[in-house]
Amino acid sequence: MNDTIRRKRDAGAEKLPAEGTQARRFGKTRTAQSTALLEDYVELIADLMASAGEARPTDIARRLGVSHATAVKTIARLKRAGLATARPYRGVFLTEKGQALADRVRVRHRLVVDVLTALGVPAESAEADAEGIEHYVSEVTLKAFAQFLRARG
């Protein structure tokens, strides 16, 4: 029908901001998403081990709001990633690597929640939002957060 668009297809093309930069940025975000779930699992497993003495697929599933089948499948991924060990019907355990990740995640989570709270976000929202936000906070930003909290006393 009409072809108002497409007339001069490269008009303004060179005016676009550096695509490379943004592409890399988005790319990183995508990668972060794939690790976010594993981080959640590792965090939760460490939590369950500490509070209940063991981490069972059923508890993990319930806490994450997914089916046990899904939990089991993801635990298999954790094993493949070298973050956890598990033998059939015998519970899940974190490897050293998994424990290290859990520690890092826990610290980061705390920091994000504290910053949100310091900014005036209600505790409940801070906890809920941190669950999503924490996976996308870089080391640099994390340092700035810590600094901010320290300065603020």
Next chain:
Amino acid sequence: MNDTIRRKRDAGAEKLPAEGTQARRFGKTRTAQSTALLEDYVELIADLMASAGEARPTDIARRLGVSHATAVKTIARLKRAGLATARPYRGVFLTEKGQALADRVRVRHRLVVDVLTALGVPAESAEADAEGIEHYVSEVTLKAFAQFLRARG
């Protein structure tokens, strides 16, 4: 071999914190992930329309760092979601709904970047991290951010 675990399988079970709450929290995070990508696309399309006068699959793909095929497929999803319209070989346009979403996303993005910057995060990191963070900031938190920036002048 050993069965140290599993001995008393419900020990401490009732000591676990309210699973319902956390399950819902994680559940929300999952849902947010599925909309995050569409938000990115809508945001970018609006940006391209404004800066280049049109939004073409190839440009979208390049800016997002994905293949054109992936971009085309996701654009189809945008159409299904009622956020965009597109006819073969004729570019992508936002619907009213899509434009409204783009506006909301843009405002939110700005707010997140500004808050990060105010906290001392370097501009580049702030931009990069905001790309991931913004999708997980609730309305309540957004309000707190705005308030914080206002109070801080």
Next chain:
DNA sequence: TACAAAGTATAGCCAAGGCTATATTTTGAC
């Protein structure tokens, strides 16, 4: 005007992350 290059679309593949339904194992109670 014809044609090559650029852009666009489609098909078919893969892994992740979700589900339900169907085994199988373990456990605790009888």
Next chain:
DNA sequence: GTCAAAATATAGCCTTGGCTATACTTTGTA
């Protein structure tokens, strides 16, 4: 010691979001 219930595992299916390879339009230029 049996056996039912609970937990666990497996199989098969779906959607999303990525890819490459291949085919088809559009466009600008020779």
